[in-house]
Amino acid sequence: MSFLQVEKLEMWFGKQQVLKNVDLSVEQGKLVTLLGPSGCGKSTLLRLISGLETANGGNLYLDGKDISKQSAQNRDISMVFQSYALFPNMTVYDNISYGLRVQKLDKKTIHQKVMTMLSLIHLEEKSAAFPSDLSGGQQQRVSLARALIVEPKVLLLDEPLSALDAQIRKELQLELRTLQQELGMTMIFVTHDQEEAMLISDTIHVMHDGEIVQSGTPEELYSYPKNDFVASFIGHYN
Numbered sequence: 222m223s224f225l226q227v228e229k230l231e232m233w234f235g236k237q238q239v240l241k242n243v244d245l246s247v248e249q250g251k252l253v254t255l256l257g258p259s260g261c262g263k264s265t266l267l268r269l270i271s272g273l274e275t276a277n278g279g280n281l282y283l284d285g286k287d288i289s290k291q292s293a294q295n296r297d298i299s300m301v302f303q304s305y306a307l308f309p310n311m312t313v314y315d316n317i318s319y320g321l322r323v324q325k326l327d328k329k330t331i332h333q334k335v336m337t338m339l340s341l342i343h344l345e346e347k348s349a350a351f352p353s354d355l356s357g358g359q360q361q362r363v364s365l366a367r368a369l370i371v372e373p374k375v376l377l378l379d380e381p382l383s384a385l386d387a388q389i390r391k392e393l394q395l396e397l398r399t400l401q402q403e404l405g406m407t408m409i410f411v412t413h414d415q416e417e418a419m420l421i422s423d424t425i426h427v428m429h430d431g432e433i434v435q436s437g438t439p440e441e442l443y444s445y446p447k448n449d450f451v452a453s454f455i456g457h458y459n
């Protein structure tokens with residue numbers, strides 16, 4: 222069994238089936254991307270994995286345990302969204318340490334962990350700043366730090382870079398991938414941007430209309446697209 226195993230996941234909103242028997246395996250320490258157009262079910266799949274919503278059918282296993290019935294808080298999974306959702310009235314330090322204060326860790330341990338995080342995201346000098354003092358890219362780095370500091374088993378990222386302009390976005394793509402590899406963190410990254418997916422992923426799962434239509438490394442998908450949809454999405458026609 223894989224580190225994270227999704228089996229036959231099914232989701233309906235009223236009469237619309239938005240996920241159809243989705244199977245997904247994620248190995249520990251890998252960055253896996255869900256790539257597909259708007260409305261294909263990417264965010265729904267992440268919400269089901271995180272426990273923010275409950276599937277109509279299927280099973281979820283993480284690290285050998287059935288997590289299907291566990292609440293979101295007990296799953297050891299963190300999530301980062303497109304909108305930074307930082308606490309506006311808290312400093313960068315307090316935003317990042319939030320999850321550790323909830324866990325009631327002692328001040329010294331919290332301080333050490335926050336300093337390590339700040340250095341990983343290159344924002345040591347912004348510790349006392351408020352979110353409104355930061356650029357979009359800096360705010361998203363803080364969101365990432367806040368999600369990582371609790372050492373989740375899996376980090377889910379729902380189009381985390383989509384709101385940023387092109388230059389900053391490129392920088393953060395590389396930073397995110399470097400950080401992921403340094404920490405050996407298991408990540409599921411959602412995007413509709415094929416270039417982004419090709420650049421950062423170990424494995425890409427192309428989604429279309431509630432299904433995963435093809436999975437493979439960026440090179441495999443580029444060289445051997447299974448059908449016209451994948452070919453057009455990956456930007457390659459034979």
Ligand code: ADP
Binds near residue numbers: 234239261262263265
């Ligand atoms: P993506 O993230 O790939 O853009 P979503 O998972 O957000 O796709 O949505 C997949 C489909 O499910 C869309 O047709 C969307 O309109 C529908 N959908 C998503 N959330 C809800 C909801 N809470 N209620 C009803 N329909 C929803």
Ligand code: MG
Binds near residue numbers: 263264265379
């Ligand atoms: Mg979405």
